[in-house]
Amino acid sequence: MQKRKLSALLLGASIASSGFAATEIEWWHAMGGALGEKVNEIVADYNASQDAFKVKATYKGNYSETMTSAIAAFRAKQQPELVQVFEVGTASMMAAEGAIYPVHKLMRDSGQAFDGSKYLSAVTGYYTDNDGNMLSMPFNSSTPVLYYNKAMFAKAGVTPPKTWEEMQSVGEKLLASGAKCGFTTAWQSWVHLENMSSRHNQPFATKANGFGGMDTRLAFNSPLQVKHVSKMGEWQQNGIFSYSGRRNDGAAKFYSQDCAMYTESSAGYAGIKKNAKFDFGVVELPYWASEVKQPSNTIIGGASLWVLKGHKSEEYKGVASFLNYLSSADVQADWHQFSGYLPITTAAYNLTKGEGFYAKNLGTEVAVQQMTVGTPTENTKGLRLGNFIQIRGLIDEALESVWNGEADAQSALDNAVKRGNMMLTKFEKANK
Amino acid sequence: MTVTFPHKTLPWLLVAPQLLVTLVFFLWPAGQAIEQAFYQEDAFGLSREFVAFENFIELLQDPYYYNSIGVTLVFSMAVAVSGLSIALVLATMADRIIRGQMVYQTLLIWPYAVAPALAGVLWWILFDPAQGPIALWLEYMGIEWDHFVNGGDAMVLVVIAATWKQISYNFLFFLAGLQAIPRSLIEAAAIDGAGPVRRFWDIVFPLLSPTAFFLLVMNIVYAFFETFGVIDATTAGGPGQSTKILVYKVYEDGFVGLDLGGSAAQSVILMMIVGLMTVVQFRFIERRVQY
Numbered sequence: 001m002q003k004r005k006l007s008a009l010l011l012g013a014s015i016a017s018s019g020f021a022a023t024e025i026e027w028w029h030a031m032g033g034a035l036g037e038k039v040n041e042i043v044a045d046y047n048a049s050q051d052a053f054k055v056k057a058t059y060k061g062n063y064s065e066t067m068t069s070a071i072a073a074f075r076a077k078q079q080p081e082l083v084q085v086f087e088v089g090t091a092s093m094m095a096a097e098g099a100i101y102p103v104h105k106l107m108r109d110s111g112q113a114f115d116g117s118k119y120l121s122a123v124t125g126y127y128t129d130n131d132g133n134m135l136s137m138p139f140n141s142s143t144p145v146l147y148y149n150k151a152m153f154a155k156a157g158v159t160p161p162k163t164w165e166e167m168q169s170v171g172e173k174l175l176a177s178g179a180k181c182g183f184t185t186a187w188q189s190w191v192h193l194e195n196m197s198s199r200h201n202q203p204f205a206t207k208a209n210g211f212g213g214m215d216t217r218l219a220f221n222s223p224l225q226v227k228h229v230s231k232m233g234e235w236q237q238n239g240i241f242s243y244s245g246r247r248n249d250g251a252a253k254f255y256s257q258d259c260a261m262y263t264e265s266s267a268g269y270a271g272i273k274k275n276a277k278f279d280f281g282v283v284e285l286p287y288w289a290s291e292v293k294q295p296s297n298t299i300i301g302g303a304s305l306w307v308l309k310g311h312k313s314e315e316y317k318g319v320a321s322f323l324n325y326l327s328s329a330d331v332q333a334d335w336h337q338f339s340g341y342l343p344i345t346t347a348a349y350n351l352t353k354g355e356g357f358y359a360k361n362l363g364t365e366v367a368v369q370q371m372t373v374g375t376p377t378e379n380t381k382g383l384r385l386g387n388f389i390q391i392r393g394l395i396d397e398a399l400e401s402v403w404n405g406e407a408d409a410q411s412a413l414d415n416a417v418k419r420g421n422m423m424l425t426k427f428e429k430a431n432k
Numbered sequence: 433m434t435v436t437f438p439h440k441t442l443p444w445l446l447v448a449p450q451l452l453v454t455l456v457f458f459l460w461p462a463g464q465a466i467e468q469a470f471y472q473e474d475a476f477g478l479s480r481e482f483v484a485f486e487n488f489i490e491l492l493q494d495p496y497y498y499n500s501i502g503v504t505l506v507f508s509m510a511v512a513v514s515g516l517s518i519a520l521v522l523a524t525m526a527d528r529i530i531r532g533q534m535v536y537q538t539l540l541i542w543p544y545a546v547a548p549a550l551a552g553v554l555w556w557i558l559f560d561p562a563q564g565p566i567a568l569w570l571e572y573m574g575i576e577w578d579h580f581v582n583g584g585d586a587m588v589l590v591v592i593a594a595t596w597k598q599i600s601y602n603f604l605f606f607l608a609g610l611q612a613i614p615r616s617l618i619e620a621a622a623i624d625g626a627g628p629v630r631r632f633w634d635i636v637f638p639l640l641s642p643t644a645f646f647l648l649v650m651n652i653v654y655a656f657f658e659t660f661g662v663i664d665a666t667t668a669g670g671p672g673q674s675t676k677i678l679v680y681k682v683y684e685d686g687f688v689g690l691d692l693g694g695s696a697a698q699s700v701i702l703m704m705i706v707g708l709m710t711v712v713q714f715r716f717i718e719r720r721v722q723y
Contacts, residue, residue, distance in 0.1 A: 243581050244580050256563055400671035431479075
């Protein structure tokens with residue numbers, strides 16, 4: 001009897017509390033360290049700004065861990081309302097129509113003012129469907145740039161290379177001046193194949209890089225990419241290039257001043273600033289002058305926020321309100337300036353510019369300019385490939401076989417295309 | 433004479449917790465993996481299609497899969513052989529030391545408490561071609577080291593990282609085995625004029641063989657299944673495919689690539705390989721073990 005009374009009391013209490021308390025919204029993200037603290041700060045500010053909704057942000061590990069746990073949670077019907085998914089997971093999310101709630105629809109259903117044209121098209125392009133509807137909310141986007149060591153450049157008497165042709169002579173002079181290596185890179189597939197292709201307005205895959213349908217097939221074994229990879233293989237042998245791993249381990253060689261240059265995400269800026277004990281500069285990613293007169297825009301990396309189905313409309317109202325808050329100019333500009341990620345709206349970009357941030361922090365605007373040059377074409381809008389995580393893995397393998405001299409560029413890329421196409425076929429079949 | 437229990441149910445009750453653990457944590461997931469291996473499914477579980485043996489056929493037609501099997505065999509043999517031999521040497525030496533024995537033993541057992549991923553990262557940093565002290569020392573000695581480019585270097589690195597931790601485990605068992613060998617036997621041999629090497633091979637090693645056999649099985653199982661943390665935290669299977677062991681491929685395809693059917697098929701094959709190897713070990717090697 002005593003027990004029953006107690007449980008009745010508890011029930012009453014829980015009903016009462018749910019009546020008063022704000023509607024809770026779960027957001028799973030992959031932002032660790034300083035970025036994670038910033039995310040918590042943004043969430044706290046939002047929660048303090050109103051009292052109808054309460055966002056609860058949870059760090060779920062790295063990008064693939066976050067995505068995997070959200071999917072596992074969905075299968076167990078325990079999914080969060082909002083989840084951060086990296087750009088390579090985009091096709092998988094899009095294909096899961098029964099699981100995702102497109103952002104443009106969410107905004108309309110919950111009556112939030114939403115204008116897709118306020119966003120930078122180079123950023124949102126990656127996340128919109130063919131009718132121009134935004135499916136997920138871009139959150140942290142970056143693009144690859146070239147960082148260089150000013151002291152080492154002065155010693156060798158060179159200026160940063162604008163083109164890959166110049167890289168040859170700049171690299172030689174650096175080596176002659178005593179540098180151990182010319183440049184190293186992070187995220188090789190993203191920088192030296194995906195962005196390499198878009199920078200020269202060449203397809204990475206057929207069917208508009210996968211935007212045109214799931215029957216897309218890889219196309220990164222054309223003369224341009226073969227030439228670039230083959231040259232990099234040569235440079236790896238003579239020291240102009242020094243490979244240092246699939247992720248961003250290359251930073252170590254840049255910090256230790258073994259390498260004078262480093263191709264890495266624009267979002268690496270904060271880390272480099274903190275760790276480099278020397279003056280460094282940022283310039284645009286080089287291009288092959290023999291291939292194009294004017295380079296096209298680079299594409300983005302990073303992540304966007306996806307809304308998952310299976311919750312109450314009240315909760316979705318909260319999600320919409322939170323997303324609206326996130327894309328407001330103040331929040332965006334603050335996030336952009338703090339992290340080095342790109343601003344997602346024109347307003348945030350102009351605000352940052354107006355505050356004189358770019359003038360004070362030289363090099364921080366390079367990525368934005370490089371991203372927004374020209375109008376994105378079907379080759380530069382982004383990539384939408386199923387099983388892309390695995391495809392990147394096998395591209396890594398192929399490139400490494402070129403770096404260590406086991407294979408030549410043409411056969412390595414042909415092979416990666418062949419194996420990658422099998423992944424695409426598999427994805428097409430599993431997501432009919 | 434055997435001891436008998438009056439109860440029929442008591443023995444069952446006593447083994448029940450263990451059975452339950454096996455059922456929940458081994459048989460149930462293994463059964464699910466077998467089922468999953470015959471399906472192709474999208475990541476979210478929205479649609480599912482029975483494809484019979486297609487996942488297996490695809491694997492067996494993939495030359496890279498055989499490459500991964502080869503890498504796994506090299507890796508696990510290297511881990512087991514170096515782990516056992518180094519531990520045996522250390523245990524023999526620790527057994528002889530009289531002063532400060534506890535200190536040596538404790539220090540040698542310590543690495544076992546380190547998580548595999550941490551062990552991997554630790555060695556990764558020590559060998560980092562740009563900054564790692566060991567890599568810099570190697571460079572100073574005129575040996576080129578670059579685990580980012582050279583597959584052989586990468587393999588050596590993951591073997592060291594995976595073995596380091598396992599040496600402690602092996603050491604513990606070998607030391608216990610050594611301490612169980614009656615002193616009188618060794619002393620008798622010494623009186624008869626047998627030197628330390630002769631005493632080791634003729635008396636100590638045969639008496640240790642059950643322990644060594646048990647450890648061989650455990651080490652191979654360890655190398656096959658528990659080392660993906662080491663790989664994931666360091667090479668991620670590269671460069672090329674030179675350190676992509678089977679269990680890492682299962683993880684990568686299943687948990688990163690979200691190809692559940694293909695990954696399940698791989699784990700079924702992996703289970704069969706390890707099952708087969710255990711049978712072979714018990715049938716052929718165990719016969720030569722003297723209990």
